[in-house]
Each structure stands twice: as structure tokens, then as C-alpha cells.
Amino acid sequence: MSALNTLSNNQKVQLRNAFTIIDGDSRDSTITKQDLKNLYTTLGLPTPTDKQLGTMLEGKDGVNFTQFSNIMAKEFSKFDDKLTIYNALKVFAEDTPTGNSTTEEEFIIDVDTLKEACCSVQLGEIGSGDHRLERKTFDKLVNGFIKEEIDGKKVFLASKWLDAYID
Template sequence: MLALNTLSNNQKQQLRNAFTLIDGESRDSIITKTDLINLYQQLGLPVPLDDQLNGMLKNSEGINFAQFLQTMAEELLVFEDRNTIYNALKLFAEEADYNRVSEELIIDVDRLKDACCSVQLGEIGSGDHRLTRQTFDELVKGFVLEQTDGKKLFLTGKWLDAYID
């Protein structure tokens, strides 16, 4: 329910319009597999496999507007979380290291580590609750590209895909 509270009235109305569009000609207030197939065909897109369609419908015969609204609100929260983290990480990418085509941020790992490991995570006066350098290294393991000059780069997009989506 928390996700629904984050939607504005305008967003709810836009989602109502989208629901009506997807519901299609049946106008039965339920999005069914047939509705999804018709939508993909009308858009000229390849129709997903049966198991993918079932996944969209959460393996039920169909979803009503309340279920659709809840699902979309949850998806929008993930999108917001991703954008927030992306924008925070963007602060560590120098202008020259920002690939505008792919929007991939290229960040010096040591610079990011210094910043992340210097922030106090607990309440003031509750002891030292900083992220250790060893824990940081574990969290970014597999998402670091070491260059020939010894510089290590954090692969932001891959990390976000793995942890946020």
C-alpha cells in the first residue's frame, strides 16, 4: 500500500488511461492475456512468450485496475530509487568521464570508496558505524574495471542493473 501513497492524482489518472487502453475493446475492466496480445500486435511489437505474459499477469486470469495500479506504483518506486542512486553517483563522475550516449557513469573506485567509507552510518555518539573498505570492496566486486595504468573504474550501470532492478 505504501507505493500507492507515492502516486499523485495526475499519475493515477494517467495510469487509469493506460489501463483503459490496455483493456482494449473488451472493456471488461480486467487486463487479460488476450488484451496484452492485442496491444502488442497493435503496436507492431513481437508478442512475448506465454510464460512472459503470465508473469505480467502474475499468473492469474487477469488483473483489475487496483492490482494494475499497485504493480505500477511499485515499479515507479524502483525507477525513482534507481534515479536517486544514479544522480548521487553522478556527483562522483567527472564531466570528462560521463558517457552521454549510454549515460554510463565512469567513476574512479578509490574516490568513491573514500567517500563511502567516510560517512557515519549510525546516530552521532553511537560509535563508529562507517562502511569498512573491505566491505566496500565486496559490494563492488565484479563491477570494477582495472585499466592498464592501474586506475580502477566502477561500472555504475552494471551495478545498478544487478542491485536495483
């Protein structure tokens, strides 16, 4: 299925408007490096390098509206993936001492509880053998995203992990 098929009609209209703005004065129905440079200049932002601009255009000289829409739809899908993982991790979040849930920016997850849950789930087909996440693999994945609390409890910094691993 094309990533473009995942967009709502409203999103397609918004993308058309954005494409038209980025295409700028050239109105050649192609976003080029020059169009992107002009956009950054207009916005008062530092202009990316030619290499960065090439990456934005996926190595092409320019992208048409369909290509642009597909690129953007793929980027939008990453937000959905991140939100799904965020919501799954939020299930393990503890309440703050006042009884209110922590902010969306950072929430508290006991790393041992999360580890037990992640390493006990069968990842493969039923009957295909033991395909659970190994504890040492879990430890590598969360390395650098755990802080010790005063009471000795290890806390997983979920939002920082999401920012680092889920683009």
C-alpha cells in the first residue's frame, strides 16, 4: 500500500498548499534545492548544506507533488508509530506522589517491571520455539536511559528513549 493512501483528504490539501509554498516563485511543479534554499532564507533559518538538501530530496534533482506527498506520508507514519509505542509504555507509568499522572514530557516507569513484561512476551509464532527478548538485549536497549532514584528504584526515561530510537 502506498504511503499516500494513508493520508486524509484534509492532509492532502494541506500538503498541496505546503508544496505550492515551497515550490515558490519558480512554479515549475518541482521542489528543487534552490526552492528549499529560498524557503530557508525567507524563514530566516540557516540554509542546510547541499548534502542535507540532497537528503531531503532523497537524492533526486527535485521532487514532484506525488513524490513529496509520499515522503511526507512516510514521515507522518513515524508519528503514529511513536505515539503507539508511547501509549504502550504509558501503561507501565506510575502516578506521581500527589496521585496525578505525570506530564507527557516524561513519565516514571519502573525499569524492572518493564523488563519483566518485555522479556516474558513470546515474539514469534506459537510453536516456533522460544523467541522472547533476552534480558541482556533489553539491558543494551535501555542503557543510558535509566536513572537511579533515591530509594534505589531504577527508573526508565521513556520519552528520552523514544526520542533517541524512534525517528
